[in-house]
Amino acid sequence: GTYWYHSHSAFQEQVGLYGPLVIDPIEPEPFSYDRDYVVMLSDWTDLDPAKLFARLKKMSMYDNYYQRTVGxxxxxxxxxxxxxxxxDRRMWGEMRMSPTDLSDVNANTYTYLMNGQTSLGNWTGLFxxxxxxxxxxxxGSSMTHFDVRIPGLKMTVVAADGQYVHPVTVxxxxxxxxxxxxxxxxxxxxxxFTIFAQDMGRTGHVSGTLAVREGLRAPVPPVDSRPILTMVDMGHGGMGHDMSGMKGMEGGCGANMGMKGMEGGCG
Ligand SMILES: [Cu+2]
Incomplete structure (x- = not known):
């Protein structure tokens, strides 16, 4: 299956100490294919990650250019x-959080990479x-959740975290x-075809290409409009803390925002 490795020492992962691991199965796989490619997404910065971390400690909303205003x-x-x-403002204030805070560090600091290349580098997989x-x-990013699509192509998910899953077409x-x-x-x-990966907060993207030869490109879509978080996303759906309420909130989180990172807060 598909796995990866990375350092847990200091900030080595942020500066690129990671890589894909592909483990060939002994038994035949429950699906077939002609070629395979690793598509590794990451978030790069030229900043010293220790400095980035120090900045986060002092001002966690440094990268949030979309704070709500008096208007x-x-x-x-x-x-x-x-x-x-x-x-609404009181609830957010009491949590000391912001409905526009989808990721602490975003494309205002990071350059997103696909197999180590920027969008301009245009990583290309041939077919x-x-x-x-x-x-x-x-x-393989340090803190970026990506939404991935390939305009014009359906994707059939056959494995997650190295384990086969019942195929789902998305x-x-x-x-x-x-x-x-x-x-x-x-x-x-x-x-x-463009492989398009935009961050969850819609501050940036990285793209690559599947093509019949090198040097081709398909149109790259614009980044989607940015979402605003609600109390439901924060696990405060007004359903109390009984079990039936919790169940509903899990669904609410997943369906509403698909906020994987928030599931802990919901369930
Ligand atoms: Cu780890």
Whole structure:
């Protein structure tokens, strides 16, 4: 299956001490493919990671360029009522959190990489039309959750974290830090397809290409509009803390935002 290794010493992982591990199975696999590629996503910065960490300790919202403003307050008050808006601001204030805080460090600091290349570097995996490709996605980032899609192609997820899963066909998947997903795709009808990975907070992306030869590109979509967190995402769905409520919240988190990182807070 698809795995990876990384250092747990100091900040060595942030500076690139990691790599993919592919373990060939003894038994035949329950799916077939003609070629496979590792697609490893990561978040790079030229900053000394110790300095980055120190900055986070002093000002955790340094990278959050979308803090809510007084204008947002009046807009929300008009839409939701003054009392509800004050209540909302009080709840966030008491948690000392922000509904626009989706990741502490984002593309305002990081450059996202695909197999060590920027979008300009355009990592390319070759295929012949009609071939089945197995893409071994690995999130080797330090703290970035990516939403991944290949416009024009369905992806069939066949393994997660190195374990086979009942195949599920999707247009997009979210991959949290350290997770791996193996997907099978069958590119045809076009010479090039873009592999597009945008961060969960929609501050940036990295792209690569599946193509019939080197040097091709397909259109790269714009980054989607950014989400705003709600109390449900924070595990405060107003359902109390009984078990039935907790169950509902897990669903709410997954379905609403797909916030993998928040599941701990929900369940
Ligand atoms: Cu680890």
């Amino acid at each position: 947002d307050f009046f807009h929300d008050a008009k839409r939701n009522g003054l009392a509800a808006t004050i209540d 012949r039309s009609g071939e089945k490709l197995r893409l071994r996605f690995i999130n 247009d997009e998947f979210r991959i949290a830090t350290a997770e791996t997903y193996d997907v099978v795709v069958e590119p045809s009808g076009q010479d090039a």
